[in-house]
Amino acid sequence: MKFDRYILLLILLILWQVLCGLEVIPTHLLPSPFKILLGLKDLVIIGMPPGHLLPNHVLYSLYRVGLGFFAAVLLGIPAGLLLGWSPGLRRITNPLVELVRPIPPLAWIPIAILWFGIGMKSAAFIIFLGAFFPILLNTVSGVLAINPIYFEVAQTLNAKKKDIFFKVLIPGSIPSIFVGMRIGVGIGWMTLVAAEFTGVRTGYGLGYMIMTARDIQRPDEILAGMLVIGLIGYLINGGLKACERRFVKWRA
Amino acid sequence: MKKFTLMICFSILFSLQIKDVVTGEEIPIRMGYLQSDIHQLACWVAMEKGFYEKNGANAQVAGIFKAGPEEMSAFAAGALDMGYVGEAPATTAVANRVAKATVLAQVNTEGSAIMVKKGSPIQKPADLAGKTIAIPGHSTVQDFLLQKALRKFKVDPKKVSIIVLKPPEMIGALKTDQIDGFIAWEPYPAKAQTMGVGQVLLTSNQIWKNHPCCVLIADDGFRKLRPSHVEGMVKAHVEATDFIHKFPDDAVKIGMKYTGMDEETVRTAMKNVNYTYELSIDGETEYVDFLSRLKYIDVPHAETFVNRFIDPGVLEKVVGK
Numbered sequence: 390m391k392f393d394r395y396i397l398l399l400i401l402l403i404l405w406q407v408l409c410g411l412e413v414i415p416t417h418l419l420p421s422p423f424k425i426l427l428g429l430k431d432l433v434i435i436g437m438p439p440g441h442l443l444p445n446h447v448l449y450s451l452y453r454v455g456l457g458f459f460a461a462v463l464l465g466i467p468a469g470l471l472l473g474w475s476p477g478l479r480r481i482t483n484p485l486v487e488l489v490r491p492i493p494p495l496a497w498i499p500i501a502i503l504w505f506g507i508g509m510k511s512a513a514f515i516i517f518l519g520a521f522f523p524i525l526l527n528t529v530s531g532v533l534a535i536n537p538i539y540f541e542v543a544q545t546l547n548a549k550k551k552d553i554f555f556k557v558l559i560p561g562s563i564p565s566i567f568v569g570m571r572i573g574v575g576i577g578w579m580t581l582v583a584a585e586f587t588g589v590r591t592g593y594g595l596g597y598m599i600m601t602a603r604d605i606q607r608p609d610e611i612l613a614g615m616l617v618i619g620l621i622g623y624l625i626n627g628g629l630k631a632c633e634r635r636f637v638k639w640r641a
Numbered sequence: 642m643k644k645f646t647l648m649i650c651f652s653i654l655f656s657l658q659i660k661d662v663v664t665g666e667e668i669p670i671r672m673g674y675l676q677s678d679i680h681q682l683a684c685w686v687a688m689e690k691g692f693y694e695k696n697g698a699n700a701q702v703a704g705i706f707k708a709g710p711e712e713m714s715a716f717a718a719g720a721l722d723m724g725y726v727g728e729a730p731a732t733t734a735v736a737n738r739v740a741k742a743t744v745l746a747q748v749n750t751e752g753s754a755i756m757v758k759k760g761s762p763i764q765k766p767a768d769l770a771g772k773t774i775a776i777p778g779h780s781t782v783q784d785f786l787l788q789k790a791l792r793k794f795k796v797d798p799k800k801v802s803i804i805v806l807k808p809p810e811m812i813g814a815l816k817t818d819q820i821d822g823f824i825a826w827e828p829y830p831a832k833a834q835t836m837g838v839g840q841v842l843l844t845s846n847q848i849w850k851n852h853p854c855c856v857l858i859a860d861d862g863f864r865k866l867r868p869s870h871v872e873g874m875v876k877a878h879v880e881a882t883d884f885i886h887k888f889p890d891d892a893v894k895i896g897m898k899y900t901g902m903d904e905e906t907v908r909t910a911m912k913n914v915n916y917t918y919e920l921s922i923d924g925e926t927e928y929v930d931f932l933s934r935l936k937y938i939d940v941p942h943a944e945t946f947v948n949r950f951i952d953p954g955v956l957e958k959v960v961g962k
Contacts, residue, residue, distance in 0.1 A: 592802075608739065
């Protein structure tokens with residue numbers, strides 16, 4: 390019964406196809422699943438805009454996300470560990486974090502273009518903003534959630550501050566760091582598509598591809614592009630979950 | 642008896658479509674146009690001077706759009722009855738069977754320009770090779786014009802890097818050297834000039850003389866349901882176009898109000914636009930051929946499509962031809 394969880398999805402797809410076939414759903418508003426698959430085929434073979442093939446769009450988008458996400462990991466995790474470790478630092482930085490955090494990454498787009506120009510850097514910056522705060526805050530809460538008894542035991546055993554940091558604090562906060570990374574990459578991935586809506590220098594990117602399909606009025610290709618985005622997000626989340634299981638064996 | 646009942650039902654349905662059931666008031670015509678696009682001046686003149694009401698068309702702005710494809714998506718969603726929009730995005734949407742609409746009148750011909758930075762080494766079209774040029778979107782009139790210019794002046798299109806930017810962002814990008822040039826509808830080329838940022842490399846007149854640009858379109862369902870209102874809208878459009886020619890100073894003021902730009906920019910922009918309601922069948926056929934070549938649309942017989950897509954009947958009736 391491995392596939393029973395997909396039954397509902399399958400039923401919905403069949404129903405959708407039948408309703409489109411009977412013209413209950415206008416296909417110019419919502420193309421049928423079969424038409425979306427044909428759109429996907431066109432994206433792979435012809436490309437959108439023609440000549441710009443789907444695999445390249447995927448690669449460029451993954452590269453942008455990778456760049457922004459790793460920058461967020463490199464800054465967010467150490468900063469989160471430090472803020473979790475030091476109440477004084479946490480108190481000083483809290484107003485700044487709480488002021489900047491609610492600003493939607495998309496609101497930064499005009500500023501990002503102004504600062505970093507059109508292209509890779511500005512898109513990576515938007516993704517960085519989307520991924521940074523979930524990673525930072527989850528790392529902080531991961532540190533704060535460590536049972537104080539571990540610190541007390543380490544201190545009783547005359548452990549140095551460096552040892553407590555590396556042998557208690559970091560391993561103790563890893564489960565929460567992974568949650569932050571999963572949320573961060575998800576938000577980064579969502580922001581990427583919007584970040585690619587304007588000013589893509591290379592002519593590649595899934596967001597750019599979807600906007601071009603909109604310009605050329607191909608709802609089948611728009612939905613096929615959305616499907617690809619969903620699938621990649623699903624795979625990235627699955628990959629991070631697998632990493633989490635590997636690194637946080639005691640939790641599994 | 643059956644026929645009589647059916648007739649009654651149809652009459653009620655028809656009246657429901659044009660009159661509000663509760664208030665009994667006439668349902669307004671939902672109209673769309675492009676934001677800050679000086680090509681749409683006739684629409685703004687008609688609104689400001691009350692030409693729509695005068696001609697029995699109760700038009701109400703239902704959407705102001707940043708680009709033609711967005712407006713055509715609104716037509717597809719059934720959110721607009723009539724609209725001022727670029728001929729290329731309208732063609733793409735109808736040919737791809739997303740929207741069902743018909744062109745009733747021309748709005749303007751020409752009115753775009755390829756701009757480069759002031760003092761740029763790009764002095765002639767051939768210099769565009771190896772440069773980055775911004776367009777407002779794929780399948781826009783400007784996309785078409787750039788492709789046509791490259792071919793006309795024998796520049797390999799593969800050697801030009803094309804990026805999509807919305808016109809308000811283009812001047813800033815040109816100023817900061819993020820792009821080498823852009824093609825946009827007026828008044829953005831004029832604005833780049835008056836700001837001292839850009840200079841004209843080619844006007845669209847030099848690329849394709851008298852090329853059709855924006856058109857007045859109507860949703861097919863609406864056209865069948867309310868023909869007298871469609872005629873009123875076309876009459877108002879003709880009157881507004883004549884007004885622009887007769888009273889250019891007044892038109893400039895209206896242009897300033899709707900674009901938010903200064904007088905010098907609006908006057909410079911208007912010099913580059915030819916306001917006309919005369920339809921261009923040949924021009925539309927060329928668009929269809931071009932869009933098919935780029936694989937944006939799949940139309941086997943351009944002429945058959947054009948004859949269905951453009952209906953000069955209402956305009957001929959209005960101008961008495």
